[in-house]
Amino acid sequence: MDPVGAEPGAPWNTFVEGDNLDVLTGLPAESFDLIYLDPPYNTGNDFAYRDDFRGERGSGAAGRHEAWTTYLRPRLEAGRRVLATTGAIFVSIDDHEVAHLRLLMDDVFGEAHFIAQVVVNLNAKGRQLGGGFATCHEYVLVYARDAAACVLDASSSHTVVEADFPLTAPDGRRYRRLPLRNTNKKFNPVTAPTLHFPVWGDPASGRVATEPFAGAHEITPIFGDLTPAVWRWSRPRIEERPDDLECRVVRGGAGERVDVFQRDWRHPVGGRRKKLRTIWLAEEIGSTDTAVAELKDLLGPVFESPKPTGLLLRILDTMPDDARVLDYFAGSGTTGHAVALANAADGGRRTCLSVNLPEATRPGSNAALAGYDTVAAITRARLRAVAERLGGGFAELS
Incomplete structure (x- = not known):
């Protein structure tokens, strides 16, 4: 089987029905840049996959966890084989197996290649049924194939908000002030001597220069306790970007002093991204309710808990816009849908291979009543509908 996206003009979405382990075996090594998985959570609740491993190996909870990890291990190992050296894998999971999955992925990918354990708030109200706390979160575990080579950028342009830049320049551009002084005491005149030098600034005009001028104060970098510090910028960079600096009077515990600040622009050349936090809120990425509504808009109410x-758009935003994406627990097809949305929005050339078993839907479920006998039939129908609505094409491999 040729890797998806190997040929110019490949469809955005390709689908394979079958056992994911068999499909992975037929894929070339290092043929994908990003893998997203939403495997069975081992709760026994969802209709989409066999999701209860009790009684298969040993007895009790320990046996159930062991059976689940035994099922998942070869699928993660096969996924690692097809993941590019520069690639990353994201795996959704909840409290039932997160501890076991973390240990399993440490073993398969290497603890040194762990990137993050993200808390994902997909139910803002929390689950109200049952005892205990109203659970409102699950997790996404993120690992690199090779952390040193991984191209993942843990930031996003979509998390940059106007309120972060409260000041307005005369030309209308918004900005915030950042100290030009390096606030990390690990960087000081001993560890970074070339960054400790005087500059000159005038708090009346705001002008900053590396040479004296009329009305200027000589300024050397110091910490709040008045011990010597260093600048974040070199002398040549200050000379290249004087308009991005300003001199101001500041008031601290030691009284007034003159200091230098960077004007950090809301829209710098090349755009701006903001580091992603490890808690993703439903108001930012959507919820299970919005996911159900998205799928209902395409096919009707045929899947109980899609992502x-x-x-997925946030995950895709951490990787290049021509990423080759793989989802071999494709469920309702959310990953392929997100790939098409991302490409339509930014002109990217991402491709996605979705793999799903012909797992039977639950008798009497909305999916079965709508004529979808298997979960794979839902995946296929959604990706076809996405191609009709957004373009990009759809192909099915056998």
Whole structure:
């Protein structure tokens, strides 16, 4: 089987029905840049996959966890084989197996290649049924194939908000002030001597220069306790970007002093991204409710707990816009849907291979009543509908 996206003009979405382990075996090594998985959570609740491993190996909870990890291990190992050296894998999970999955992925990918354990808030109200706390979160575990080579950028342009830049320049551009002084005491005149030098600034005009001028104060970098510090910028960079600096009077515990600040622009050349936090809120990425509504808009109410496309769009945004994406627990097809949305929005050339078993839907479920006998039939129908609505094409491999 040729890797998806190997040929110019490949469809955005390709689907394979079959056992994911068999499909992975037929894929070339290092043929994908990003893998997203939403495997069975081992709760026994969802209709989409066999999701209860009790009684298969040993007895009790320990046996159930062991059976689940035994099932998942070869699928993660096969996924690692097809993941590019520069690639990353994201795996959704909840409290039932997160501890076991973390240990399993440490073993398969290597603890040194762990990137993050993200808390994902997909149910803002929390689950109200049952005892105990109203659970409102699950997790996404993120690992690199090779952390040193991984191209994942844990930031996003969508998390940059106007309120972060409260000041307005005369030309209308918004900005915030950042100290030009390096606030990390690990960087000081001993560890970074070339960054400790005087500059000159005038708090009346705001002008900053590396040479004296009329009305200027000589300024050397110091910490709040008045011990010597260093600048974040070199002398040549200050000379290249004087308009991005300003001199101001500041008031601290030691009284007034003159200091230098960077004007950090809301829209710098090349755009701006903001580091992603490890808690993703439903208001940012959508929820299970919005995911159900998205799927209902395409096919009707045929899947009980799909993932929102917003979650996948955030994940896709951490990788290049020509990423080759693989989802071999494709469920309702959210990953492929998100790939099409991302490409339509930014002109990217991402491709996605979705793999799903012909797992029978639950008798009497909305999916079965709508004529979808298997979960794979839902995946296929959604990706076809996405191609009709958004373009990009759809192909099915055998």
